[in-house]
Amino acid sequence: MTVPELFVTFYNVFMETYKGFLEAGLLTIEITAIAVVIGTILGVIFALMKISNSKVLQTIANLYITLIRGTPLIVQIMFLYFGITSVIILENFWAGAIALGIHNGAYIAEIFRGSIQGIDRGQREASLALGMNSSQTMRRIVFPQALRRAIPPLGNQFIITLKDSSLVYVIGVSELFGVANRVAASNFKQFETFLVVGLYYLILVLIFTALLKWYENKLDVDK
């Protein structure tokens, strides 16, 4: 196949599939967004548990983080999908999004823990010296500063999540990669089809990166 021929088939595949991919892309964005929200909530909770004084909470947080970091995401998705759906009836979309969220929580917890511990000790002391209690100090003084510091690594993690969302195809979710798989199986143009789907992921990542840059700049100006 010559290069111009390749370009033509690529174009054809693109034109034939873009409607289906647009829908699938939306699903990818939805799964990612849900996973990011779940992951961030879990991340904050487990980060606070990990830096708490309670040995029990610390152990629970460590166990969670170790288990998630120590096993492949694809195994976690399968495990949670069959685990959850054996107890309650859940669409595979939701099972996938929740699994991805739980996976992310462990990484985000470590991001938050690092950024909280990176805040100068003097900030906490100044707050306590004013008579604020520990929870007020965390909520009003330490965490807002830690959050700013966490935004670049969080953005990075969100990009990873976007790409990792492709793995939920294993439980039959029709997101970008799942659709690409099906399309390639029917048109036999695997190379062009995966090139197209790669392009979609790239575009999504670039859009997200631009949004993140814009937000970081905005924070800097405010300060």
Add this chain to the structure above:
Amino acid sequence: MIKAENVHKSFGKLEVLKGIDMEVHPGEVVVLVGVSGSGKSTFLRCLNFLELTNEGVITIDGKRVNQKKDDLAKVRAEVGMVFQHFNLFPHKTVLENVMEAPIMVKKVAKSTAKTTALEILEKVGLSDKADVYPNKLSGGQKQRVAIARALAMEPKALLFDEPTSALDPELVGEVLQVMKDLADEGMTMVVVTHEMKFAREVADRVIMLNEGIIIEDADPDTFFNHSTNERTRQFLEMVNV
């Protein structure tokens, strides 16, 4: 106002405070001096329970504080503290820095807190900086905001931990002036400092710490001019007064 009895503090095996007794009366200005490592900053931090003592009793305004059972936040709300490195909240404006604790701790209405905060900022000469973020301020201005922030809680006493040590020399004066004004108004103050001129002019008593114990407690004139303590005289020679 503040009374410390037999205060001991160790960090691991290192015993930093070896039994300190001190009383500060209302309206008194006490300056703590000593070489670095003498325990003066640690002692000051014990008075606000940022460090918990291993032994001894601290009484604030007639109330013995139980470090384990009492709500330390309540105790701390009554004694302000000013730090060497200011520790202003960088994500809040000057005004928000000053308003934060009255709103959160004393549950003062926002509008009231704002009025009070502006009055206090006026007093330290920074009302024009109310809406600025701390990173736009000079060191001297930062420290004056930190003092304003402590004052906003209407503390019964103020603790200063080397408030001018992190400042460029030309900015020291403006901070000392604010402290002097506070002293003149009758604020009870405990000040750890290397500013001997401030100690001489403003202090009611100068206390010298050495290796975790008080070795001299005297009025400034006696301390600076007639001390018979060998260590004190060595120290004064070292700091050149």
